[in-house]
Amino acid sequence: EAGVAQSPRYKIIEKRQSVAFWCNPISGHATLYWYQQILGQGPKLLIQFQNNGVVDDSQLPKDRFSAERLKGVDSTLKIQPAKLEDSAVYLCASSSQGGETQYFGPGTRLLVL
Amino acid sequence: SQQGEEDPQALSIQEGENATMNCSYKTSINNLQWYRQNSGRGLVHLILIRSNEREKHSGRLRVTLDTSKKSSSLLITASQAADTASYFCAGWNSNSGYALNFGKGTSLLVTP
Numbered sequence: 001e002a003g004v005a006q007s008p009r010y011k012i013i014e015k016r017q018s019v020a021f022w023c024n025p026i027s028g029h030a031t032l033y034w035y036q037q038i039l040g041q042g043p044k045l046l047i048q049f050q051n052n053g054v055v056d057d058s059q060l061p062k063d064r065f066s067a068e069r070l071k072g073v074d075s076t077l078k079i080q081p082a083k084l085e086d087s088a089v090y091l092c093a094s095s096s097q098g099g100e101t102q103y104f105g106p107g108t109r110l111l112v113l
Numbered sequence: 114s115q116q117g118e119e120d121p122q123a124l125s126i127q128e129g130e131n132a133t134m135n136c137s138y139k140t141s142i143n144n145l146q147w148y149r150q151n152s153g154r155g156l157v158h159l160i161l162i163r164s165n166e167r168e169k170h171s172g173r174l175r176v177t178l179d180t181s182k183k184s185s186s187l188l189i190t191a192s193q194a195a196d197t198a199s200y201f202c203a204g205w206n207s208n209s210g211y212a213l214n215f216g217k218g219t220s221l222l223v224t225p
Contacts, residue, residue, distance in 0.1 A: 042215035052175050099205040104155035
């Protein structure tokens, strides 16, 4: 069974630029999560999808971050414009349903200069 | 969201010793999960314990859950250098439907 795929693995941008991350969850997983992990901290949930609907986006900075999950499969997370404090690893995870074991992708490491 | 808080923040032991780390949470949960993260990599699920379970084993891992104290512990027996990683816990409450939130984790260093 293929794992969660993410791309790109690394991204360097300048502040005020925009960036997008892509995630392909495990086939058949209804729930998809995006996390932000700043160095030295635990993952912080940004948004949770159930199929293509949003379950929780209470911690998503909606003035600059957006996410979508078209057709309930792949998902993209966008930052526009990026700030220095957005430098972090962005992790995507999926689970068969909410609350069950999450399977994480390798993450995208973002550096904002 | 249900957030776990791990303790201690850092732990250093020698190979062969046991490592114990604790997790506390604030609201009721249906299950609690432990994850491991090796440096620079994604999280890997270790074990899930449900609220009606008190103890669970998986290989060298032993997890306990005390819902009255809102706490859990993860014991790694006969540790190996490969166990060096950060360990996170997170709880889930089906009523809220919200996903897990992780604490800052316990950083475990196992030296040969």
